Amino acid sequence: MDWSIITEVSAHLSSGVPLFGAAIVILIAARFLFVLSTPFQVGEDLIDAENPAAGVVFAAYLFSVALALIGTMFGRGQDDTLVAMAKILVEGTMAIALLRISIWVNDRFILHRFCIVKELRDDKNLGVGFCVAGSCIASGLILNGAITGYSSNFGYGLRDIAIFWLLGQVVFVVAAYAYHRIARYDVHELIEYDDNVAVGIGFGAFLVSLGLVVRASIIGAGLEPLSTELLRALLLAFVGTLGVLATSAMATRMLTAKLNYEDEVEMHGNVAVSSVTATATLAAAMLLASIIQR
Secondary structure (H helix, E strand, O other): OOHHHHHHHHHHHHHHHHHHHHHHHHHHHHHHHHHHHOOOOHHHHHHHOOOHHHHHHHHHHHHHHHHHHHHHOOOHHHOOHHHHHHHHHHHHHHHHHHHHHHHHHHHHHHOOOOOHHHHHHHOOOHHHHHHHHHHHHHHHHHHHHHHOOOOOOHHHHHHHHHHHHHHHHHHHHHHHHHHHHHOOOOHHHHHHHHOOHHHHHHHHHHHHHHHHHHHHHHOOOOOOOHHHHHHHHHHHHHHHHHHHHHHHHHHHHHHOOOOOHHHHHHHOOOHHHHHHHHHHHHHHHHHHHHHHOO
């Protein structure tokens, strides 16, 4: 038996333990920041009220933080342990702040026709919960791609994270507007007044699909001038967005050829149909992202 392999693996794992610890600290901090900066309370909403909508959003937020933290591990093998831990803490703190702003962007520009907090807390609106969850996960994917770059130094890296995150938010707002215009039903109205979970699943999956293609368009950036990287990322994200819109429509028609998708989702709130088409959209977006990624 080659004991050197065991020694090598042990050394590799032991060197990662401090980095894992730093990431866990950020994850815990993200949990407290969410509670302090939003009206949601773990004890009241998740335990006493057993609010599924709040639970879905809280879970998606923590998952999105983990996605961003995966990006902070990129390239840390070249740094000393303390330096690597410090960089993870700084980038992780920046990530949770940007994710918190992402929720505000979703509230202000994407689901802007009603109060998200009221829908989640008072009405326990699971349709809204899936929409916000999709926005969180999509932002986490974008931050993962932005952090996983090759900026010339750490300071420029922080700048690039903020810029590419902002690019992703712009894509979200524009693509969401296009989605609302293309859909044959009023997404806002069905989610707000009918608490339509099926519509929420479909729109949330669409946002995650956007996150996948935007992440693919920016991952590995930093080797060229920022203007060049931004132009390339914008073009790739634009093509990816068109691809997601097209594949979403194709998945809807192909998988529900024997029934009227709009009637099933709009009139009947058919979660089964919506879940299948949402998964097909995500699968197509994953394949599209693999083509876009440099």
